[in-house]
Amino acid sequence: MRAKLFVVEDNDDQWMLIQQAMKQALAEVVVERVATCEQALENIKDWQYQDWDAPKLILLDLYLPASEQGWKVLQMIKQLPSPLSRIPVVMFSSSVDKNDIIKAYELGVASYLIKPTTHAEWTVYFNRLRSFWWETVALPDMRFTL
DSSP states (O other): OOOEEEEEOOOHHHHHHHHHHHHHHOTTSEEEEEOSHHHHHHHHHHHTTOGGGOOSEEEEESOSSSHHHHHHHHHHHHTSOTTGGGSOEEEEESOOOHHHHHHHHHTTOSEEEEOOOSHHHHHHHHHHHIIIIITTSOOOOTTOOO
Protein backbone atom coordinates (compact mmCIF):
# COMPACT_ATOMS: atom_id res chain seq x y z
CA MET A 1 0.00 0.00 0.00
CA ARG A 2 1.31 3.43 -0.92
CA ALA A 3 2.02 6.01 1.77
CA LYS A 4 -0.65 8.62 2.26
CA LEU A 5 -0.27 12.36 2.81
CA PHE A 6 -3.24 14.27 4.24
CA VAL A 7 -3.39 17.95 3.29
CA VAL A 8 -5.69 20.48 4.95
CA GLU A 9 -5.63 23.58 2.73
CA ASP A 10 -8.57 25.92 2.16
CA ASN A 11 -7.11 28.06 -0.63
CA ASP A 12 -7.75 26.59 -4.09
CA ASP A 13 -4.98 28.67 -5.71
CA GLN A 14 -2.47 27.43 -3.14
CA TRP A 15 -3.77 23.89 -3.60
CA MET A 16 -3.15 24.09 -7.35
CA LEU A 17 0.50 25.04 -6.74
CA ILE A 18 0.84 22.35 -4.06
CA GLN A 19 -0.63 19.67 -6.34
CA GLN A 20 1.69 20.52 -9.22
CA ALA A 21 4.75 20.44 -6.98
CA MET A 22 3.68 17.19 -5.32
CA LYS A 23 3.25 15.48 -8.68
CA GLN A 24 6.94 16.15 -9.33
CA ALA A 25 8.36 15.49 -5.87
CA LEU A 26 5.97 12.91 -4.37
CA ALA A 27 4.51 11.14 -7.39
CA GLU A 28 4.18 7.77 -5.64
CA VAL A 29 2.41 9.19 -2.58
CA VAL A 30 -1.37 9.11 -2.27
CA VAL A 31 -2.50 12.65 -1.47
CA GLU A 32 -5.85 13.40 0.10
CA ARG A 33 -6.92 17.01 0.45
CA VAL A 34 -9.71 18.59 2.41
CA ALA A 35 -10.52 22.29 2.32
CA THR A 36 -12.38 22.95 5.56
CA CYS A 37 -11.99 22.39 9.26
CA GLU A 38 -15.21 20.36 9.26
CA GLN A 39 -13.99 18.04 6.48
CA ALA A 40 -10.69 17.55 8.31
CA LEU A 41 -12.42 16.71 11.58
CA GLU A 42 -14.71 14.22 9.80
CA ASN A 43 -11.73 12.41 8.27
CA ILE A 44 -9.84 12.42 11.56
CA LYS A 45 -12.80 10.79 13.33
CA ASP A 46 -12.98 8.12 10.61
CA TRP A 47 -9.33 7.12 11.23
CA GLN A 48 -10.32 5.84 14.66
CA TYR A 49 -12.42 3.16 12.97
CA GLN A 50 -10.31 2.73 9.84
CA ASP A 51 -6.74 3.21 11.06
CA TRP A 52 -5.45 1.51 7.91
CA ASP A 53 -6.58 4.68 6.09
CA ALA A 54 -4.57 7.02 8.32
CA PRO A 55 -1.85 9.08 6.63
CA LYS A 56 1.88 8.87 7.21
CA LEU A 57 2.08 12.67 7.43
CA ILE A 58 -0.36 15.58 7.77
CA LEU A 59 0.18 19.01 6.21
CA LEU A 60 -2.05 21.45 8.03
CA ASP A 61 -2.63 25.04 6.98
CA LEU A 62 -3.03 27.19 10.08
CA TYR A 63 -5.52 29.68 8.63
CA LEU A 64 -8.65 27.83 7.45
CA PRO A 65 -9.43 30.79 6.90
CA ALA A 66 -8.93 31.86 10.53
CA SER A 67 -6.32 30.37 12.85
CA GLU A 68 -8.98 29.09 15.27
CA GLN A 69 -9.88 26.36 12.78
CA GLY A 70 -6.26 25.30 12.30
CA TRP A 71 -5.72 25.10 16.06
CA LYS A 72 -8.94 23.10 16.41
CA VAL A 73 -7.83 20.54 13.82
CA LEU A 74 -4.39 20.22 15.42
CA GLN A 75 -5.86 19.70 18.89
CA MET A 76 -8.28 17.08 17.56
CA ILE A 77 -5.40 15.14 16.00
CA LYS A 78 -3.39 15.27 19.22
CA GLN A 79 -6.41 14.04 21.23
CA LEU A 80 -6.81 10.90 19.13
CA PRO A 81 -5.92 7.60 20.75
CA SER A 82 -2.42 6.30 20.12
CA PRO A 83 -0.97 5.55 17.61
CA LEU A 84 -3.06 8.06 15.61
CA SER A 85 -2.06 10.94 17.87
CA ARG A 86 1.56 10.32 16.85
CA ILE A 87 1.03 11.04 13.15
CA PRO A 88 3.46 13.88 12.45
CA VAL A 89 1.75 17.19 11.72
CA VAL A 90 3.62 19.73 9.64
CA MET A 91 1.89 23.06 10.02
CA PHE A 92 2.39 25.33 7.08
CA SER A 93 1.29 28.91 6.86
CA SER A 94 2.02 32.28 5.34
CA SER A 95 2.19 33.60 8.90
CA VAL A 96 5.63 34.47 10.22
CA ASP A 97 4.13 35.62 13.52
CA LYS A 98 6.37 34.26 16.28
CA ASN A 99 3.32 33.67 18.49
CA ASP A 100 1.80 31.36 15.85
CA ILE A 101 5.07 29.47 15.58
CA ILE A 102 5.49 29.10 19.34
CA LYS A 103 1.88 28.01 19.84
CA ALA A 104 2.16 25.44 17.04
CA TYR A 105 5.12 23.77 18.73
CA GLU A 106 3.47 23.98 22.14
CA LEU A 107 0.46 22.13 20.70
CA GLY A 108 2.63 19.39 19.27
CA VAL A 109 3.48 20.01 15.61
CA ALA A 110 6.50 18.18 14.24
CA SER A 111 7.50 21.30 12.33
CA TYR A 112 6.23 24.70 11.23
CA LEU A 113 6.98 25.80 7.68
CA ILE A 114 6.43 29.13 5.95
CA LYS A 115 4.56 28.67 2.67
CA PRO A 116 6.43 29.37 -0.54
CA THR A 117 4.83 31.64 -3.13
CA THR A 118 5.90 30.33 -6.56
CA HIS A 119 5.67 26.97 -8.31
CA ALA A 120 9.47 26.64 -8.33
CA GLU A 121 9.64 27.34 -4.57
CA TRP A 122 6.85 24.81 -3.89
CA THR A 123 8.75 22.17 -5.88
CA VAL A 124 11.91 22.77 -3.82
CA TYR A 125 9.76 22.70 -0.67
CA PHE A 126 8.27 19.29 -1.50
CA ASN A 127 11.60 17.83 -2.62
CA ARG A 128 12.97 18.75 0.79
CA LEU A 129 9.86 17.47 2.52
CA ARG A 130 10.23 14.18 0.63
CA SER A 131 13.90 13.91 1.51
CA PHE A 132 13.22 14.39 5.20
CA TRP A 133 9.85 12.71 5.83
CA TRP A 134 10.04 9.89 3.29
CA GLU A 135 13.76 9.17 3.02
CA THR A 136 15.43 10.27 6.27
CA VAL A 137 13.27 9.86 9.39
CA ALA A 138 11.90 6.58 10.70
CA LEU A 139 8.20 6.81 11.47
CA PRO A 140 6.19 4.24 13.41
CA ASP A 141 3.72 2.03 11.62
CA MET A 142 0.33 3.51 12.54
CA ARG A 143 -1.06 0.00 13.08
CA PHE A 144 1.55 -0.68 15.75
CA THR A 145 0.56 0.22 19.29
CA LEU A 146 3.02 0.41 22.15
